[in-house]
Amino acid sequence: MTEARPLTPGIAVEEPAQETEINLYIASQWQLMWWRFRRHKLALIGGTVTLIIYLIALFVEFLAPTDPNAYSVRYTYAPPQRLHFIDRTDKGIRIHPYVYGYKVKVDKVALRRTFVIDKTKKYPVRFFVKGTPYKLWGLIEMKTHLIGPVDPEAPMYLLGADRMGRDMLSRMIYGTRVSMSIGLVGVALSLILGILLGGISGYYGGSIDTLIQRIIEFLRSIPTIPLWLGLGAALPPNWPPLRVYFGITVILSLIGWTGLARVVRGRFLSLREEDFVLAARLDGSSELRIILRHMVPSFLSHIIASITLSIPSMILSETALSFLGLGLRPPVVSWGVLLQEAQNVRSVATAPWLLIPGIAVVVAVLALNFLGDGLRDAADPYA
């Protein structure tokens, strides 16, 4: 991106020229980065959306109207309802949220059930309603949901229901937690490996560097999906969900660390020759202190940008693996697991709303990409 450079005094966009000029010389590095980042509108939007998604992931139990695994035989493949607000009754117009009920028609020839919205039945809906009890973060017992039917038995499927009559909206909200966190955990694992091996590779150079570079090249030469499929199939089927979850993150970061290691190595190689590193060495600092105190802070921002850019690929990979049935398995709910329901065209044709989790994937990946792009541009404010 070749945009106007903010550091040329006088042409910085938002602050008045005079003030900027003075501020520029006293601003800290992080301050400069924030100024630069703020000019990137798409990145700001991406950052906001990412924040919202992670907030959703944090408060799933409260936000989801029902339990994601609560099923109902009566409402299998029920289509999405619209949430109405204006209620025209005989006594005049009342404004309150409600949904209409369903009427089931059975097609005797095709032996299929079709749902029709039943305008005679109205189910009032309330915000902050008391519903199924849950434990927030497994600790705090609560009953309040953000939105839900006043009568707990009333059907409310704002995004439709799946094969077993489970609420897609609730399942999608619960899936947010798993899908978004698997990206974070996977990246954290890759980061540890990447910084460690990339740092060693770049700092010491020589034969260790060659060896680690060969390993990285080797790992990258294996086609990822077949490798993941093979490893995913190797996870024992009787493992508990939590262990499968960690197994999958380990599998995903097995390739993921190589990219980060390359970034770290490149940074180390270029910083090693810098004067301030030499100065620190002459000053008698230990190797560890040079790395942690002098080198890491100067490329931390780049690392943060690379991390942000590698989370989306983790999310996409988990989705793909789970979609094929080799990743996370039910009863764990992730976006990939949800999309598995939509694996063939017949179920998609009967219930197109099964594809909605896909939109969530696209939005999350887009938001993280924009955020990462902005961070990368802002990472080096002196450029």
Added chain:
Amino acid sequence: MLQYIARRLLLMIPTIIAISIVTFIIIQLPPGDYLTSLVASMAETGEEVDQSALETLKARYGLGQPIYVQYFKWAWGIISRGDFGQSFEWNKPVTDLIWERLALTFVLSLSTLLFTWIVAFPIGIYSAVKQYSLGDYVFTFLGFIGLATPNFLLALVLMYISFKYFNQSVGGLFSPQFVEAPWSWAKVADLMKHLWIPMVILGTSGTAGLIRIMRANLLDELHKPYVVTARAKGLPERRLLLKYPVRVALNPFVSTVGWTLPGLVSGSAIVSVVLSLPTTGPLLLRALMSQDMYLAGSFILMLSVLTVIGTLISDILLAWLDPRIRYQ
């Protein structure tokens, strides 16, 4: 140049050996082997287990012996006789099953690559030359969407649309009458008719990525002094653009072949499952699910070798294009 190629070829040998070891470890990872599950399922249905046949199989693949013995038996079979082992599930030699599927995978990947280039090349140039124009924004936006959408999701959506609005299914690579038919020109023509859908689906993310790279590279070139000089001399804009900046910006097209091709092969695995294409993906998935380990192993091995060869070709091409790389 020859020396460079020779060095790269030599380097391939340890890589392929390492890949074969990793592949073998992967297929050995699931507990038990196919024979034990075969015996179990036969015992369940009350079938007679032919002990002597079992013993022959065991001896041939060294089942029950230490893992390195099994590995050497497997590797030696491939090197000496081209024998990839027996698919237990299909009860056929693996070689009978994989070649046609590998060839189709390769055809699909190559045509996707060409499609990617043909689309990305002009759009990339347009986006760079008309930077910040409406068209640039539209393509950039579409590109980001293309990068963020998983291929299989795109496949599902396309299938749904064609099913719902055109009432036809888009799965498969052949019309029903050609599936079992021997190869003929008519079959090839039929393949061409079906190929474009998976090609477009697989190509979107690659195209999006390449447009971004092409745009960025060309933008870097366009502001260099030699372009300004040429313009000042009065060179027509079109000639000026195509003569040098575009040629320099073309490098990524070649250098990305190495990882685009394996990416396509990988990506096609999932799309093939959704669209039920007769490529490697669905069979590999099934083989992994049923622990048909020689079949699964051969697929992973062959796909990895293809990847290594793809990387080699792209490195050679790049060295040929750009002398700076040769002498590094």
